[in-house]
Amino acid sequence: MKNIRNILNSRFKRNGNFFMEIHKILGFKPKEVKFYKVAFTHRSMNLKDSKGNAINYERLEFLGDAMLSSVIASHLYLEVPSGDEGYLTKMRSKIVSREHLNELGKELKLINLVESKIPQGQFGDNIHGNLFEALIGAIFLDRGYKYCEKFIYTRVIIPYVDIETLEGKVISYKSLLIEWCQKEKKTFNYNVYDDTGNDQLRHFSVKLSINDKVISKARATSKKKAEEKASKRAFFALQNKISKPNSV
Amino acid sequence: MKNIRNILNSRFKRNGNFFMEIHKILGFKPKEVKFYKVAFTHRSMNLKDSKGNAINYERLEFLGDAMLSSVIASHLYLEVPSGDEGYLTKMRSKIVSREHLNELGKELKLINLVESKIPQGQFGDNIHGNLFEALIGAIFLDRGYKYCEKFIYTRVIIPYVDIETLEGKVISYKSLLIEWCQKEKKTFNYNVYDDTGNDQLRHFSVKLSINDKVISKARATSKKKAEEKASKRAFFALQNKISKPNSV
Known part of the structure; x- marks a missing residue:
């Protein structure tokens, strides 16, 4: 030892x-x-x-x-x-x-x-x-x-x-979020920027704002992934307000 | 509940x-x-x-x-x-x-x-x-x-x-036991008898004696399996006396 x-x-x-x-x-x-x-x-x-x-x-x-x-x-x-x-x-x-x-x-x-x-x-x-x-x-x-x-x-x-995501019931958090914003008449904005820094791989960061308030941030190796990650985080932050299509 | x-x-x-x-x-x-x-x-x-x-x-x-x-x-x-x-x-x-x-x-x-x-x-x-x-x-x-x-x-x-058995280093406990008895000049006897009882499948029991003293018993669906099981049990009962071929 x-x-x-x-x-x-x-x-x-x-x-x-x-x-x-x-x-x-x-x-x-x-x-x-x-x-x-x-x-x-x-x-x-x-x-x-x-x-x-x-x-x-x-x-x-x-x-x-x-x-x-x-x-x-x-x-x-x-x-x-x-x-x-x-x-x-x-x-x-x-x-x-x-x-x-x-x-x-x-x-x-x-x-x-x-x-x-x-x-x-x-x-x-x-x-x-x-x-x-x-x-x-x-x-x-x-x-x-x-x-x-x-x-x-x-x-x-x-x-x-998240069992429902794993079951494939939630395909995309981004589409879920956009749908909800449209229904609730809220504005939304995905602000994506290059954030590679010292990394070997190119990275992107995104700030997701709803009604001009930053609600979540995320970083990933593609724009799409970063947006999805930020949407998922926003989803969980807002989870009492947004309901999933298959939730009871 | x-x-x-x-x-x-x-x-x-x-x-x-x-x-x-x-x-x-x-x-x-x-x-x-x-x-x-x-x-x-x-x-x-x-x-x-x-x-x-x-x-x-x-x-x-x-x-x-x-x-x-x-x-x-x-x-x-x-x-x-x-x-x-x-x-x-x-x-x-x-x-x-x-x-x-x-x-x-x-x-x-x-x-x-x-x-x-x-x-x-x-x-x-x-x-x-x-x-x-x-x-x-x-x-x-x-x-x-x-x-x-x-x-x-x-x-x-x-x-x-038993790691050595799993590694395949010990092929048969029966042969190990017989070898040891011969080396130590001890007599041994595998007394096998039909012990099917109420089972669906035929079963055999074996009593293994060394120098006329029953040292282990076992029961299995074939004579060979029952003998091997009894040998393994005897081996562990006698383990300080018998050494495995690959043990240190």
């Missing part, structure tokens, strides 16, 4: 900030930072413990994936009492899809914490989701199942798991 | 014994028997709650499968620090294979608790594993993750998860 901790401490460039940055992402204090350091150690660092076992986040992905699957399973089980086994399985795969995990990892900017010998630009897109899974694995080792559940609720279920 | 409980109470033939039987299988007291009743309600009972949702064990299979996968994942992660992601995934699928789950369900004789309109003989082999998964799902709902973990350790990991 000590051994791994020492190896990690000597290799982590950002030791000082790491605890704070992890704390911010988790929303609770880590007990044992070591687990999180493993979760952000890329295989290119080529670290090994005294027995020659590799130290990097790949095994934690396996663990985190399992925890994520079981937390989502229990959420869906309780949330959708009318859904049979096949339905629950399908919904879960939508939530834990590679694409979705990559988005979650990106939003948390996990890649900024990675210790690696490879430049960030050379990682594929999947690194975001892999880090997200590894982080969940680290939470499990550090604080147990309950904290995993808590983290997944805060970071995945509350902001992203 | 009350509604489901009443429906189940009115349909369960063995209400009186059910609590006791479940208690025996679990090794701890159930808090809310209702969940376990759902876990043993076959779809042929055609039960529905007041909202028209089906009450049977099929959704619980989904939940139990997820819990089983995550408990096994965390066990393997901690137990095999040298195993990479691919290895861990492969080992887990061996442990939670359909065949293995069916065996586990059979050993606990879960089928005897099922409420169904179909005679037992008409169920396929998979019902045993399905009930085992559903039971784990019920434990999760009743007592949470910790108790699931406890149950899976007692019923799956401790008796059945």
